[in-house]
Amino acid sequence: MNSPGLSAERTALAWRRTAVAVTVVGALFLNHAVNSGWRPAAIAPVGAAIASAVLAGVSYLRNRGLRTGRYSCSSRIVAVTAVAVVAIAVVAAAIGFTDPLP
Structure with missing residues (x-):
């Protein structure tokens, strides 16, 4: 049987994975800027790297909030996160089309 704590734990882990993933993506964007x-x-x-850093910070804070028992969720946080991910993906696609690897 699932308890309310387990779903909060899974959600906190998802926010942590998001923070790690966008940190890596931001580092790759910076690497591209420096190498090009x-x-x-x-x-x-x-x-896009700056947006990734902000998104990583928001994801980390949400993860930390869930781990300390603050379960209230603002739909604004989720919406801003989704918009940021889409914007970063659009930048990545634009870079891929306009500046392909040699």
């Missing part, structure tokens, strides 16, 4: 040279086109990956 600091030209004006590097603004997009640097912006």
